[in-house]
Amino acid sequence: MKIRSATRLAIALLSAMGATAYAQENPFDAVFALMTQDRAPDSPGCRGCHIGPGPAIGTYFGNTQDEVEMTFTVDRPDLIEGGRGSTLASFLRDGLMPLSGSLWTDCELELLYTWLDQVAPTLPVAVATEATR
Numbered sequence: 001m002k003i004r005s006a007t008r009l010a011i012a013l014l015s016a017m018g019a020t021a022y023a024q025e026n027p028f029d030a031v032f033a034l035m036t037q038d039r040a041p042d043s044p045g046c047r048g049c050h051i052g053p054g055p056a057i058g059t060y061f062g063n064t065q066d067e068v069e070m071t072f073t074v075d076r077p078d079l080i081e082g083g084r085g086s087t088l089a090s091f092l093r094d095g096l097m098p099l100s101g102s103l104w105t106d107c108e109l110e111l112l113y114t115w116l117d118q119v120a121p122t123l124p125v126a127v128a129t130e131a132t133r
C-alpha cells in the first residue's frame with residue numbers, strides 16, 4: 001500500500017512538472033524574482049540600488065519586471081551581449097554583484113543562463129558570420 005501511494009505521488013508530481021514546462025513561462029520571471037529582493041548582506045537582490053521607484057545607487061534598471069527586462073533587452077543590450085559571457089553574467093558569477101549582498105548560487109546562475117540563452121546567444125554573431133565565409 002505504502003509503495004503504491006508513493007508511486008502515485010511521484011506520478012502526480014511528474015505530471016505537475018510537465019504541465020509547468022508546457023506552460024512556457026517567461027524565463028526572466030525567475031531572474032527578476034531574485035533581482036527584485038531588497039538588498040542586504042544575505043540577499044541576492046538588487047532592489048535599493050539598481051531597482052526601485054527611482055534611481056538610487058548605480059545604473060538604474062527600473063522598478064517593475066517589465067521595466068527591468070526592457071532595460072536589459074532594449075536600452076542596455078550591451079549589459080547582456082555575449083550571454084553567459086556578458087557583463088551582467090560575469091559580474092554575478094565573479095561576485096562583483098550584488099554589491100555587499102549574497103553571491104548567486106550555481107542554481108541561481110543557471111536560471112540567469114536559461115534566460116540569457118534565449119535573449120542573448122552566448123556565441124557572438126561574428127562566429128556565425130565566420131562560418132558562412
Ligand code: HEC
Pocket residue numbers: 034035039040044045046047048049050057058059060079087088091092097098099100101
Ligand atoms: C549596494 C548597491 C548595489 C547592489 C545591491 C547591486 N549593485 Fe550593481 N552596481 C552598484 C554600483 C555602485 C555599480 C557601479 C556603478 C554602475 O555602473 O552602475 C554597479 C554596477 C553594476 C553593473 C554594471 C552597470 C553598468 O551600467 O555598466 C551591473 C550589470 C550590475 N551592477 C548588476 C547588479 C545586479 C544584477 C544586482 C543584483 C543582483 C546588483 N548589481 C546589485 C551597486 C549595487
